[in-house]
Amino acid sequence: MSTQATFTVRGSVNGRIRPEIYGQFLSRRRWVADEALHNPEHPDAGADGLRRQVVDAITGLGAPVVRWPGGCTGTSYEWERGVGPDRERTVDWHFGYDVGNGFGTAEFVAYCRRIGAEPQINLTTGTGTLREALAWVEYCNGTGDSVYANLRRSHGYDEPFNVRYWQIGNEEWGPWELGQLGPQDNAVRCREWAKAIKRIDPTLKVLAIGCFEPSQAVDWNLALLREAWDHIDYLTLHTYWPFDPTAAGGDYARVLSGPARTEDAIVAIQGLVDLVAREKPGTPKPELAFTEWNCADATRFEMSPKWRPGETRYRTVDALAVASFLNVMQRRSDSVTLANFAQTINVVGALVVTDDEVVHETVYWPLQMQRHHSGTIALAGDATSGTVPGETLGRVPIELPALDISASTNPGSTTVWLSVVNRDRDNAVSLSVDVGRPLLTNLVKIHQLHTDDPLAKNTLDQPDRVRPRSDEVKLDDNLALDLPAGSYTIIELTTTTPIVD
Numbered sequence: 001m002s003t004q005a006t007f008t009v010r011g012s013v014n015g016r017i018r019p020e021i022y023g024q025f026l027s028r029r030r031w032v033a034d035e036a037l038h039n040p041e042h043p044d045a046g047a048d049g050l051r052r053q054v055v056d057a058i059t060g061l062g063a064p065v066v067r068w069p070g071g072c073t074g075t076s077y078e079w080e081r082g083v084g085p086d087r088e089r090t091v092d093w094h095f096g097y098d099v100g101n102g103f104g105t106a107e108f109v110a111y112c113r114r115i116g117a118e119p120q121i122n123l124t125t126g127t128g129t130l131r132e133a134l135a136w137v138e139y140c141n142g143t144g145d146s147v148y149a150n151l152r153r154s155h156g157y158d159e160p161f162n163v164r165y166w167q168i169g170n171e172e173w174g175p176w177e178l179g180q181l182g183p184q185d186n187a188v189r190c191r192e193w194a195k196a197i198k199r200i201d202p203t204l205k206v207l208a209i210g211c212f213e214p215s216q217a218v219d220w221n222l223a224l225l226r227e228a229w230d231h232i233d234y235l236t237l238h239t240y241w242p243f244d245p246t247a248a249g250g251d252y253a254r255v256l257s258g259p260a261r262t263e264d265a266i267v268a269i270q271g272l273v274d275l276v277a278r279e280k281p282g283t284p285k286p287e288l289a290f291t292e293w294n295c296a297d298a299t300r301f302e303m304s305p306k307w308r309p310g311e312t313r314y315r316t317v318d319a320l321a322v323a324s325f326l327n328v329m330q331r332r333s334d335s336v337t338l339a340n341f342a343q344t345i346n347v348v349g350a351l352v353v354t355d356d357e358v359v360h361e362t363v364y365w366p367l368q369m370q371r372h373h374s375g376t377i378a379l380a381g382d383a384t385s386g387t388v389p390g391e392t393l394g395r396v397p398i399e400l401p402a403l404d405i406s407a408s409t410n411p412g413s414t415t416v417w418l419s420v421v422n423r424d425r426d427n428a429v430s431l432s433v434d435v436g437r438p439l440l441t442n443l444v445k446i447h448q449l450h451t452d453d454p455l456a457k458n459t460l461d462q463p464d465r466v467r468p469r470s471d472e473v474k475l476d477d478n479l480a481l482d483l484p485a486g487s488y489t490i491i492e493l494t495t496t497t498p499i500v501d
Contacts, residue, residue: 002428002482005385005403007418009435011499014378015334017408021326022371023065023120024058025292025340026108029073029092029347030099031302031309036345036353037111038103048110049102053358057351058344059115061364062371065165067120067291067340068108070094075126075170075178079105079136084155093127094178097305105140109161120165120207120291120340123193126178130193137166137200165338167291168193169209171238173216183220187227194231207234207289207338212265221269225276225286234289234338235273239265240348241321242298245313250455252317255295256423257390259324260400262293263332270335289338290329294348295321295363302347309346309354314361316466316486317454323366323488324421327406333378341367352460359458362466365449366488369468373447373490374417375408377500385431388423402429403483411500414440418491422483425454432480433493440494442475450487 026033037058040049069077076093082104092099103111105121112119121140123133135148140161142149149160168190172181181189186209194206208228211220221235241258243251269288277285295318322341329336343349350364383405390398404421422429449468458466468488475481483489 002430003386003402003424004432005383005429006432006434007381007383007403007405007407009407009416009499010380010382011436012380013500014331014380017330017333017374017376017378018337019064020338021329021333021336022061022063022367023067023117023338023340024061024063024344025067025071025342026344027071027073027347028069028077028099028103029071029095030305031307031346031353032343032349033068033103034100036309038107040102049107050111051353054345054351054353055115057358057360061350061367063115063117065118065120065338065340066112067122067167070122071170071292072177074122075124077124079124079132083139083151095303095305105136105161106155106157109140109163118165119161119163120167121163122167122170125169125172125189130196133193134196134200137197137204141201165205165207166197167207167209167236172209173211173213173220183216183223186220187223190224191228191231194228198231205233206231207236207291208232208286210235210237210269212237212239212269217269218272221272222276225273226279229276229280229286230283232286235269235286236289236291237269238292239290240292240294240296242296243318244298245315246299250315250317252425252454253389254391255317255321256324257398257400258295259321259328260390262325263328266328266332266335287337288335290336291338291340292342293325293339294342296348309352312352312359312361312457312459314363315455315457316362316449316451319362319366319449319466320421320423320486320488322363323370323419323449324404326366326370327404327419327421330374330378330406330408330419354460357460357463359460359463360467362458365466365468369447369449369488369490370419373492374419375410375413375415377409377411379407379409379416379499381405381407385429386424388425403431409499412498414495414498416493416495416499418493420483420489420491422485422487422489425486427485429483430480431483432478433491434479435493435495436499438496439479440496442479443472444475444481444494445492446471446473446481447490448487450484454486
C-alpha cells in the first residue's frame with residue numbers, strides 16, 4: 001500500500017548551511033580516543049599510534065570540526081598531563097578510574113589535520129582554573145617568547161597549532177557534572193573566561209555551554225546571554241533522544257519524535273537569543289551549536305572501567321532519527337551553525353571498534369550520506385503528507401508528518417538535493433516533487449537507506465546488513481517517486497536553470 005505526498009520548493013532561501021554542522025565529538029574515555037582510536041601497540045597502528053582502519057572509517061564522514069576531550073570526562077582533564085614526553089596514567093575524576101594520557105593535545109590536533117577537520121577544545125571547568133585554561137590556549141596558539149609557547153616548542157612543535165574553537169563548560173547545570181553551578185554563577189564565569197580568551201586573540205571562536213532542559217533553559221540561557229553576550233560566538237546545546245529497545249515496537253514512535261521536539265525547542269531558544277538581542281542593539285548574535293546530539297539506548301550506560309565494546313546498539317529506526325535531525329539543522333541553518341555528533345566511536349558512537357573489528361553502526365550512514373550529497377543553501381519548501389503516531393507526552397498523543405524533508409542546492413548549480421525520511425513504519429509513500437522549474441531529465445540519482453525490518457541492526461557477524469545503496473531511477477509522469485516504508489532517501493534532481501544564482 002502506498003500513500004500520496006507532495007513537496008514544492010518555493011524558491012526562497014532558508015539560510016546558508018554551514019559545513020560545521022557535520023562535526024564529530026571524540027571524548028578521551030576508555031575505548032573512545034583511548035584504545036579504540038589511539039593504540040600504539042595495535043598491529044594496525046601507524047607511527048602516530050592511530051589505528052589506520054578506524055581513521056579511514058572516520059575520514060569517510062568528512063567531519064569539518066571535532067570536539068575533544070569531553071564531555072563529562074573533559075571537566076576534570078589535566079591538559080599538562082597530556083603533553084611532552086612523560087605521560088603517566090591519571091584518574092579520570094568524573095568516572096573514577098585511571099586513564100591513559102598518550103592521546104593528548106598534539107596528538108588530537110594532528111588527528112584533526114589528518115582527517116581534514118578543525119580541532120575544537122573543551123576547556124576544563126570542573127576542576128580547572130582560568131589560569132590553566134589560558135595557559136592551554138597559549139600552548140596551542142602562542143607565537144611569542146612566552147612560557148607555554150616555548151613549552152610547546154620544547155616538545156618539538158615550533159609552529160602554533162592554531163586551534164580556533166574553544167568551548168567553556170559541559171552541562172554544569174546538571175548534578176552529575178563536577179563543578180555544577182547555578183545560572184548566574186555560570187554566566188559570570190563564562191563572561192570572564194571568554195573575555196580573557198578574546199584578549200589573547202579576538203578572532204578565536206568561543207562556545208558557551210547552554211541548557212536544553214525545559215525546566216532550566218530559560219533561567220540558564222537568559223543569564224548567560226545577558227552576561228557574556230559581547231564575548232561569545234556560540235550558545236551550545238546538548239540533546240539525546242532516549243529509546244528502550246525492549247519496549248513495545250522498539251520505541252519506534254518515541255525515537256522518531258525526538259528530532260521533531262528538538263526543532264520546536266530550537267525555535268524557542270532562538271527566541272531567547274532574539275529577546276536579548278533587543279537589549280544589545282548593534283551587536284552580533286551568538287549562533288546555536290549542538291555540541292552533543294544523538295539517539296541513546298536508555299538501558300545501557302558504559303561507565304564501568306571493565307566495560308569493553310562487543311556489540312552494536314543502533315537500529316534502522318535510529319538512523320532515520322539521525323537523518324531527521326540533519327534535516328532539522330539544514331532547515332534551521334539560520335540558527336544552527338555548528339554541531340558535533342556524539343560520539344564518533346563506541347560510546348553512543350557511529351562506529352563500534354573492538355580489538356579486531358571496526359563496524360559501521362546504522363547511524364553512521366545518514367551522517368555520511370548527507371555530508372556527501374547535500375548543498376550549501378537551504379531551500380524553503382512546502383510538504384503535504386499523511387501523519388504517523390509520535391510519542392505520547394503526558395496524556396497528549398503527538399502526530400508527526402509521515403515525511404520529513406529538507407531541500408538544498410549550491411549557488412549557480414542546477415542540482416537540487418531532497419533529503420527525505422519516510423517515518424511511516426508500514427506504508428510506502430509516493431512523493432511528487434515540484435522545484436519551481438523544469439527538470440532537465442526525469443532520470444534521477446537516489447541514495448537510500450532501507451531495511452524491511454526497522455529494528456534491524458548491523459552486527460559484528462553481519463556488518464553490512466544495514467547499508468545505503470545508490471541507483472538511478474525514473475520519476476513517473478507526475479514527477480513522483482515511491483519511498484519505502486521506514487526509509488531514508490536523498491534524491492538528486494537536475495533542473496534546467498539554477499534556483500539560486
